[in-house]
Amino acid sequence: MNTLRLSIAILAICAFTSVTKADDRLNFLVIMCDDLGYGDLECYGHPSIRTPNLNKLADEGVRFTSYYSAAPVCSPSRAGLITGQTPTQVGVYDWIPGGSPMHVRAEEVTLPRLLKSVGYETGLFGKWHCNGKFNSPDQPQPNDLGFDYWFATQNNAGPSHENPTNFVRNGKRVGPTQGFSCQVVADEAIHWLSEVHDDDKPFFALVTFHEPHEPIASPDELVKTYPDAEKKGEALYYANVTNMDQAVGKLMAKVDELNLRDNTLVVFTSDNGPETLNRYKNAWRSHGSPGPLRGMKLHIYDGGIRVPGIARLPGKIEAGVESDLPVCSLDLLPTFSELAGAEIPAGTKLDGTSLAKMLDGETVKREKPLFWHYYRAFGDSKVAVRDGDWKLVALWDQGNVSPGSAYKKGDYSLIKDVKFTDFELYNLTEDIGETKDLKEQHPEIAARLKKALLAKYDEATANAIDWFAERN
Known part of the structure; x- marks a missing residue:
């Protein structure tokens, strides 16, 4: 029996036996980094970056080697996590610049709302990036989507990670803060x-670090610990990841001090793959690594969407486990909801799968493959599905568009009216770098996944929102 399956079965059994007592239910702590690559942590094989606290977290729980974000870019990835749905399906197609009409709508089913409905307290700390009109009555804010308490920025920490000035706490601007963003957030x-959380209630905390997204700033004392980093900005990047690791260590120490360790399911991950060096003027410090994966941020290949994923629940998830089971941030909503006893409204089109259903060591059975769509991905590859070992990538007929330039007028047709001209099939277990297209050798698998991909694409885009038409 897969050790992870047994561990999660034990986790689910323990949760369900006490679901009627709120103070005995699991707490949920999700830590998400920004632009942290699959290969950026010491425990994922980086040869230089030191991440002792995350190494420890992995040693105390499970380290996923096939953990996926919901999208290869920030806003859709975050929208997917809190809704459990393919981001395209909820109308978040790309990163959201300030002032954009695009946002997660108030009518969406969200993870914090579901948990609040069964007595959880909920908190958001860090980067929000699920609306363009931040801290404005014109669009839903974190509290409108289920967070009791929020301390957040619309997008990046500004003017940089050091002493950011753009945090808002529960609707009120905070002003200048002292220190580096990850430490401020932690x-x-x-x-x-x-001091705030009611100890008699279970909690859900979403901690979304800005690191290591540009514009990067790192403590001098940590930068100096990387004297062998020779490339411009390399030591700054390495120190940035190490600083984030120290913030994780501080947060985990407080969880232990508050005697929350054994009843708190901790999940650590990233919103997408690492930024491409020198993609824009301020990206000169972006020395993130996708490890052995193809592509980086903004790619539909695994370098854009496969990210670090660590989960810990002492005594329930066996320590030191490594799993290649494909999982995704879309799975968090159904998993946490089931463990908490929250009922998901009928008709909600979830794309994640509840991991809590692995009772008695049963294998997770997805009703449909994992699915990604990003219309501004690098190259012609815009859509992908993964089912078990197999991944199918779809290439479109629209030619090149500028990657990561945000949704704008005229883009609606790029979401609704495209055709796919070719497909690529990869066996990710045998070919993690997606180098060998096997569609000719396995036409039956390619045909099956093509059918699933096109069906999900049609479903995800069926009610696509033209945000500029709505505004006008």
């Missing part, structure tokens, strides 16, 4: 856990 989450 300190706020610690304050909430220690």
